[in-house]
């Protein structure tokens with residue numbers, strides 16, 4: 150197994166997807182070894198050595214990210230994957246998978262020359278893939294399997310339940326020290342339909358919750374066996390369904406876990422009772438997927454909540470003294486000066502600890518935004534989206550970015566990675582060295598004095614917007 154992800158911004162992320170595959174493969178009688186490239190200095194040497202030491206029949210390459218989804222300082226990770234596959238291809242059958250792969254399977258297979266790949270969750274189908282490879286039987290027809298050289302993939306099958314990851318092959322303490330957390334998934338799936346979002350595509354639109362006892366057992370193992378004291382829940386939405394979140398928090402409280410944690414929260418489903426349980430269960434930071442402070446933009450983006458619900462959720466968190474970040478997304482269909490001003494005004498009114506801003510929305514195949522982008526000729530029919538394309542097209546995007554850069558530049562809690570406002574590679578590196586726990590914005594948003602320093606490091610284009618070019622965050 151190779152985890153190809155080397156991204157360290159905003160922090161290194163434990164390769165949870167592969168950890169979920171360890172047990173199903175072991176149960177099917179396969180011996181697995183792991184090469185995690187995240188902290189490797191010399192990738193070709195590490196891959197060659199692993200191939201030499203293990204002589205694998207099959208190499209499973211996990212591709213979490215395609216790119217950093219950040220305009221205009223986007224970086225693609227595809228070359229890195231191509232390099233890894235090229236080193237393995239002659240020595241073993243190479244199978245690709247992971248969220249990045251699932252979003253662009255055909256173009257990634259073509260770009261890397263891997264033998265095949267699996268779209269979607271690997272637990273159920275991967276043992277069948279390996280069984281067929283071992284027996285020399287063609288893979289055609291297996292759910293979600295795509296084969297190099299073309300052919301239509303069979304649609305993936307979403308398993309009914311979610312199992313438990315096995316972290317025994319992985320360096321959990323290193324991710325805790327350098328990434329600030331262990332990651333835990335309590336459910337999969339999202340029933341909402343935000344126009345740009347891939348999560349329902351990746352995980353399905355039916356929520357599948359893990360048994361609460363399983364999750365608490367996993368948390369207990371992380372604390373007792375790995376010394377974990379901070380967890381980031383990586384569910385699409387922690388607080389939906391509300392009953393499931395309540396049950397989990399109650400079980401965590403009953404277990405007496407000594408653990409702090411953060412989660413993504415949908416502003417539409419956070420009531421005082423649930424939030425109280427979250428805090429008592431150790432929640433010390435909340436990331437609100439607000440997107441916009443404009444009612445028209447919330448509708449245009451297909452959000453399921455109102456501005457008033459954002460206000461209530463935000464006040465609940467801030468009044469309780471829990472670190473609170475709002476994530477904003479500028480550039481959806483209909484965004485203009487007025488809607489940007491509405492978002493700015495809402496953030497000024499709520500005064501959260503951090504406002505994390507993306508300008509421009511990456512377009513993914515299969516989303517409603519893709520259909521809009523096709524209609525407006527931002528992308529062409531059949532165009533590969535392996536390299537990121539953002540909505541709206543320039544010059545609209547640049548105009549929006551200029552207004553956002555100006556507003557953000559005046560506010561110490563706004564963090565705009567693409568425009569390098571209140572963040573930079575140096576600052577992130579420094580914070581990571583201090584081994585801060587939890588999301589990095591918890592301290593980034595509060596560091597008023599850094600704004601001037603990080604902004605001077607930016608190669609600014611007109612209006613303070615960095616000119617597109619090589620990534621500046623690393």
Ligand code: B12
Nearest residue numbers: 156166209211214215216246247248267270271332347383
């Ligand atoms: C939680 C999350 C985060 C959290 C992570 C917190 C943490 N400590 O873990 C935060 C906010 C920090 C984050 C950051 C980023 N993220 Co993020 N994140 C997610 C999210 C919601 C869940 C990821 C997860 O852990 N899933 C749980 C595991 C179990 O699932 P999995 O990895 O997909 O694995 C399953 C399958 O893919 C498959 N599988 C996996 N590997 C393999 C291998 C083989 C061979 C096979 C057959 C199958 C297989 O089987 C696994 C088990 O079923 C996903 C969206 C989503 N719903 O998937 C985005 C997602 C992965 N993130 C994405 C991105 C881009 C990023 C950032 C680059 C954004 C940025 N600029 O900051 C950074 C990168 C961070 C890093 N160092 O890598 C994108 C990747 C797509 C793309 N365009 O590249 C996603 C898909 C969201 C999106 N835009 O659609 N992220």
Ligand code: SF4
Nearest residue numbers: 339341343346348385
């Ligand atoms: S943005 Fe959040 S609520 Fe909307 S579809 Fe995606 S995961 Fe679901």
